[in-house]
Every structure is written in structure tokens, then in C-alpha cells.
Amino acid sequence: MAGFPMEKRLDDFDLSFQPSLDPTVIRDLASLRFIHNAENVVFLGPPGVGKTYLAIALGYEAIRQGFRVYFANASNLIERLIKAKYENKLEERIKGLTKFHLLIVDEMGYLPFNSEGAHCFFNLISRRYEKSSTIFTSNKSYGEWGEILGDHLIAAAVLDRILHHSTTINIKGDSYRLKERRKHGVFTHSLSG
Numbered sequence: 001m002a003g004f005p006m007e008k009r010l011d012d013f014d015l016s017f018q019p020s021l022d023p024t025v026i027r028d029l030a031s032l033r034f035i036h037n038a039e040n041v042v043f044l045g046p047p048g049v050g051k052t053y054l055a056i057a058l059g060y061e062a063i064r065q066g067f068r069v070y071f072a073n074a075s076n077l078i079e080r081l082i083k084a085k086y087e088n089k090l091e092e093r094i095k096g097l098t099k100f101h102l103l104i105v106d107e108m109g110y111l112p113f114n115s116e117g118a119h120c121f122f123n124l125i126s127r128r129y130e131k132s133s134t135i136f137t138s139n140k141s142y143g144e145w146g147e148i149l150g151d152h153l154i155a156a157a158v159l160d161r162i163l164h165h166s167t168t169i170n171i172k173g174d175s176y177r178l179k180e181r182r183k184h185g186v187f188t189h190s191l192s193g
């Protein structure tokens with residue numbers, strides 16, 4: 001019901017593969033203190049480094065501890081908010097989302113929002129601010145969120161709220177997907193051979 005695309009557990013995450021990740025920070029997140037404090041978590045980094053994995057794993061842990069959790073892909077979520085706006089149901093929809101102790105917004109940045117999307121997103125963030133936690137994953141640095149939202153003023157206002165009480169985890173490492181491709185011998189050095 002939480003909408004997870006797959007099942008992931010923190011215990012199965014290979015920390016040794018991502019040396020840039022501080023195990024004490026991950027342990028602290030796993031305590032879910034951030035949810036009790038209505039703080040946010042942002043996982044930043046290139047493709048395949050485990051951002052979605054960690055977001056889902058924290059979500060499972062939160063459900064295990066009795067929190068209400070909802071996982072959404074950023075573009076899908078925005079599309080649904082825009083649709084709700086046209087049906088005069090934006091307020092209702094955002095109110096529905098405020099009942100979750102933890103909202104996970106995955107893949108901020110792969111697809112840009114239009115200006116309506118940016119307004120809906122700002123609305124959602126304002127309503128959750130200091131009340132409940134949100135985890136974001138993004139392949140874009142904060143400086144580039146203006147491009148995601150298509151508006152630097154809205155991006156600044158959104159980031160000001162998200163980052164006021166938050167932990168940013170910058171994962172600087174290799175793609176786990178690439179490692180698995182290499183392991184199976186599928187990886188070739190160059191397409192031209």
C-alpha cells in the first residue's frame with residue numbers, strides 16, 4: 001500500500017561498496033529519529049549508487065515501527081497533483097498526503113517540472129514543512145534544482161524549507177548496476193570495440 005517499487009532492507013545494503021557513506025550516519029537514520037523530529041533526508045548522487053535503495057529501506061523500517069509511509073516517483077506525483085488541481089481537488093489531495101508521517105519523493109531531477117508542477121510541489125512542501133518528514137532522492141545538486149522546478153525563486157523557497165531541518169547524504173561512488181554488469185561479463189570497454 002505504501003507504493004514501494006521493490007522490497008529493500010537496510011541489513012542487505014553493501015556499505016563496503018560505497019566508502020563515501022558514513023555508517024554512523026546510516027545507523028542514525030535507521031533509528032528514525034528524523035521522523036520523530038519531522039526532519040527531511042536528501043540522498044544525492046549519480047545513477048546506481050543506492051539512493052532509491054536506502055530510501056525504500058528506511059521506509060520499510062518506518063512501517064515496521066508503525067509510521068504511515070508513502071513512496072512516490074517525483075514526476076508521477078507532480079502529474080497527479082496537476083490533475084487534481086484541474087479537478088479542483090488539489091487541496092484535498094495535498095491534505096491526503098499530509099497524513100503520512102514519511103513521504104518518499106524519488107527521482108527529483110530526471111524529468112523537469114512545468115510551472116504548474118512547480119507550484120503544486122511548493123504547495124506540498126509548505127504543507128509538510130515542520131510537520132512531517134520527507135525523503136528525496138536526486139541526481140542533481142541543489143544548485144541545479146532551479147532547473148528541475150523551472151523557476152529559481154520557487155526552487156530557493158522550496159530548498160529553504162526542505163533544508164531547514166534536514167540531513168543531506170551525498171553518495172560519491174560507482175554504480176552498483178555497473179558492478180553487477182561487470183560481474184556478469186556484460187560490460188564492454190567501448191561500443192566501438
Ligand SMILES: Nc1ncnc2c1ncn2[C@@H]1O[C@H](COP(=O)(O)OP(=O)(O)OP(=O)(O)O)[C@@H](O)[C@H]1O
Pocket residue numbers: 008012013014015017018045046047048049050051052053054107137139176177
Ligand atoms: N550498496 C548496495 N548494496 C546492495 N545493492 C545495491 C547497493 N547499491 C545499489 N544496489 C542495487 O543496485 C541497483 C541500483 O540502486 P538504486 O536503484 O538504489 O540506485 P539509485 O541511486 O536510485 O540510481 P538512479 O539515480 O538511477 O535512480 C538496485 O537494484 C539496488 O538494489
Ligand SMILES: [Mg+2]
Pocket residue numbers: 051052053106107137
Ligand atoms: Mg533511484
